[in-house]
Amino acid sequence: MSHFFLNPYVAVFDGIMLVLSLSLLVSHHLFSGIFGMYKKKWRYASTEELIGIISVVTLSIVTAALIQLVSFGAIYERALVVTWMLHILLIGGIRFAWQYYKTYGFTINPKFKKARIIKKDPNHQRTLIIGAGSAGRMLARQMMNSSEVDAELIGFVDDDFTMQHLTVATLPVLGSTNEIKTIASEYQVNHIVLAMPSVDNERIKEIITESKQVVNNVQTLPMIEDIAMGNVSVNQIRDVQIEDLLGREPVELDINSIESEIKGQTVMVTGAGGSIGSEICRQLVKFRPKRLILLGHGENSIYTIHMELIQYDIDTELVTVIADVQDRERIFQVVQDYTPSYIYHAAAHKHVPLMEANPKEAVKNNVIGTKNVAEAAHHAGVKAFVLVSTDKAVNPPNVMGSTKRIAEMVVQNLGRQSRTKFVAVRFGNVLGSRGSVIPLFKTQIASGGPVTVTHPDMTRYFMTIPEASRLVLQAGALARGGEVFVLDMGEPVRIVDLAKNLIHLSGFTEEQIPIHFNGIRPGEKMYEELLSDKEVNKKPVFPKIFIGNTIDFDYKFVEYLVEHLSESSAEDLKKYTIDLANNRLPSRKKLMEQVL
Template structure:
């Protein structure tokens, strides 16, 4: 129905109700008195005009009454009360008296009928009922083999909104059987006609008794460890387990069935979200020019997605791969934001080009995410690690210093701590470069370290997924190998927070919580894919060159005891050997591969360089 037709219908219905209310009130009070005298006629006209005027001003005719709530009821009371009050004032002015009893009865009938019609419509649209010829009520959703019998875990506001959405969606292939909730005071009660069947610890017995084949976890604000426990309990009961996004990803009051998604590895291995100072980040980025290197990569592209939320004046997407830069540029351009988004194809190894780009765009912030990060590949190609991770960082960092960039944020890695491999060593040397520059530059240079990022390119999760899709086996290097994990959005938000906190020279580190065994990660992915370890086996392939069993985020000599920000620590500066870094950059091409590997590792681990006759 069009808006104009709907408006006309509501005005007609309300007019009938208003007229009926005022005339019936006079009839109830004075059944033998003429109810069509001039005073009553005048009062009814005034009441009608006022009702429609206040309804329009308060937007009551624009409400979607199938979702009517207490807010709409309060609106009805305000409209009716205001209309009655105006009518009373005009009665006093024109006839010198107020028909208090008649107006009071009119007020009650008015609210009862106006509200009753709206909420009757809501009830009809919510429960969607029809009637058999004999008058027996029949639900629209019927039990059949194509309908999923659904249980919602969590009877809070998110669960209730989800239940309402599922009822209202006639195309939903689910029959909502009930809630389970840890709040024992709710057990045995009903919410909008849906029973609360028990607690999450009773999932197994409830699912079996009610023949449940679909469970939705609606606990977006619960602590992560409890959320993981419930997900694992649900997965032990049925295969089809879905969840709502985390609370940080849900707009207030905007929970819908379209947001329900399958349980992911992030739900099982994610961490409690870090509460960031969004105001300080916004004040730093809003209206500024920001440049992101490696903007087409997993981390770089997500940093760009986060940055545009803070409305910079201009965002420069710099990357070496044209396809990845094209992809992120098109994605951000479709958002139709009032931001200049500029794609730049360039290589950080090209020093002259880096200076030209920074000179041209004069960014206030540079987020340096361009890097080679694959450990075994860099172990086999140490010169490429030096050229990209060391020289590339030096090029863009010195360009930033030369042209007065305010803040420069290096994306580093937990592998830069006591690095046993070339990739980690090259990232540690990159940290040395920016710390050295910070002492002589007006630019604030900082680094951000975090662990492995779930789902990033080259990470273990895409590899495991491919192995599972092909029927296995899933290959794990060692049964005791552990890593820290975080999600791509969280890693990106940490980078932005570090930029806002930067005073120069810091290495920021997120409190990553507990490390995770890679073999547990593999098992969880197998189970999430609907298999067991009998279907998809796990094989141990041995530790690869350059890998270590346990990663560190800061060594004992680097970290301050107290966080600078909740869950964000800051590292202490260490001795920087500028002359050896310069020698590496100037002479790396003349090194033999073994020599280069040994030199880089010794330099990154702050070992003595006296035994290198060529390093003077």
């Protein structure tokens, strides 16, 4: 043939066309296999799959054209162009038509497609999604794909002005977050889902507060990191929790440094059945210690955490030990028998009013118990000992805080003479721990109120149980000896605000569940401090973790207090502990006279 391109309308069914058809057939299947087109789940097809179809069809057409050119010196360019278009239309069209059918059935307009969100909830939901980004779109699609339908999707709310009044995933973007009240009222919304997993906690707190003013049923998606890691699915919507309203990002861990310290070691946790101790155990097993000793005084709590941990797929040997930290001989024997590399001391009395009424028990458990475990660690050559302390140990006006401060003195004194690294970690109030304010508020709300708050201006620092346990583990990895670690817990929270938020999260108003102020209890402070003025060290040793400067003290007064515990009345003991913890002169002089 004398020309490069042939007229495709002449001798259409000749040998050239046969070769072209066969080469196109073979190359299409070849490239489809290479691009994995036969392994796609077309029900969930998206732009990526469409690009794959275009790539496969284009390469197969180009391959067929080259074979035609090499074999016959000519190309049926018009036929190939028409074939390219028809292939994309038919191959792509039939797959996306199937996707549409599986998603919407025969519905022409899927805009108001219903979808199930909360299982076993018979109430009809009119749902507004806050956030029209990738998480919001995934949420909308999964809700629409649900086989059970009891929620009507109304639309999105998003602060991106470029998305206003557009349609996303067949749903309208009705406005910005500033218009939540108006939109909820206009469309009779009774259910809001926050699909903004990457937004900072302060902004989430503002949106939740705004939403709870008009809708009781507010839920949120998991963190985007959990979705990305495959730990949870985007459709695992959960109720908004009180932690969401604290307006602070959770503290992260230096996983590598902790694992290098813990992996393959023997570790002991005292108070292992308590709120903090049990969470420390849960976190520890992730780092694969060789043996984990669960030591506690209450058999039921130790049994519970042991039964939970044995369900995990771990190689760690779990050892349960029922013992009282006040029993010095028993504690020394346990530490000597198992020779742990790390001891996390979480056993303590922590309830302020109860310890005010029982100062001897506070000293026996918090001071003598700590002294027993710490000295056992020293004699056994334990690598590191971490004391779980409290922010109430700063300038303490009460027995509980004072005994915890004296416990810090005990471990700091041992740290000066021991090869064991002794450190303390100060917590704020731990949300959800036994005896904390949140379980009390929940019980009061469940019983119809009122919710009791001591004073409208009382503030506290708060942290979650996982945060608290992570701080303990991080302190153990950072320990050099003698430090007091504290966590940057953001701004303190007013207790009354916490009560109001929990009432709203429970679906009630303050008219339905009133708040009563019953006055400050014995030993309580209006506000807590993380470090005293003399201890402040503004430079963090790790992101959001600070080390307090050590304050000098005379340890012989602590020893005298412990030795003469039984001789002191409850009132004298209370005065001694508070004065000693605050390094006050009157008790020091009186004790000096008694020592001499």
